[in-house]
Amino acid sequence: MNEQQFIEALKEKGIELTDTQIAQFNKYFELLVEWNEKMNLTAITDLEGVYLKHFYDSISASFYFDFTQVTTVCDVGAGAGFPSLPIKICFPHLHITIVDSLNKRITFLNHLSEELGLENVSFVHSRAEDFGQNSKYREQFDVVTARAVARLSVLSELCLPLAKQGGYFVALKAAAGSEELKDAKKAIATLGASLKEEFAFHLPVEESERSLYVFDKIKATPKKYPRKPGLPNKTPIQ
Structure with a gap:
């Protein structure tokens, strides 16, 4: 997917990019490739791959969930900024918080946001388990999102x-x-949520399968969760 195909594909979905937004995606691609030579941010570095598998794939969440109706978004383990920063470029009103456990990725994200002129973005160096127990952040966000982080x-x-x-x-x-989803049913209920909607679709061009799940937070999460770093991965809630 080249830049023009990307612009057209988003237009078909009702997202018309301004010249500023087009330039921001272009700069994002350039900085991603440049910094990737110094640190491992992504295995995908060709323009067509980045525009399809990172930018378009990230924004696809907005085809099924209405980001115009929310303000605060937390992105857990976003790595090089996916999916929240492409969504932020398309929906500039959003306040984005990204938490990531690797400080060098936070350094990249800070530089990236300055270069792109993004406002109302903050990047926190922390393990997600510790971050979730921090009263400054716990149960503070309209939407929490994650892409390809864990089961x-x-x-x-x-x-x-x-x-x-x-x-x-x-x-x-x-x-x-x-x-x-089958394996996670107990965890989702225990943590205070229920499945609202699920969607299955294909990425254009390569036709790879994608799933999107939207969960409603219906009650407060018990204080013991998240457990200490490493425990959720070692012994998931069953």
Whole structure:
């Protein structure tokens, strides 16, 4: 997917990019490739791959979840900024908080946001388990999102404690999403959420399968969650 195909594909979905937004995506691509030579941010560095598998794939969440109706978004383990920063470029009103456990990725994100002129973005160097127990962030966000971080049974424990009651957890998954959902049912209920909607679709061009799950945060998460760093991954809630 080249830049023009990307612009057209978004237009078909009702997102018309301004010249400023087009330039921001262009700069994002350039900085991603440049910094990737110094640190491992992504295995995908060709323009067509980045525009399809990072930019378009991230924004696809907005085809199924209405980001115009929310303000605060927390992105857990965003790495090089996916999915929240492409969404932020398309919906500039959003206040984005990214938490990531690797400080060098936070350094990249700070530089990137300055170069792109992004406002109302903050980047926090922390393990998601510790971050979720921090009263400054716990149950503070309208939406919590994550893409390709961990299995849903683990991911829900990292994300749901951050969503406010009445808020949402939006999980972007590949083809194995339905299997993960079965395994995660107990965890999702325990953490105070219920499945609101699920969507299956294909990325254009390569036709790879994608799943998107939207969970409603219906009650407060018990204080013991998330557990200590490493525990959710080692022994997921069953």
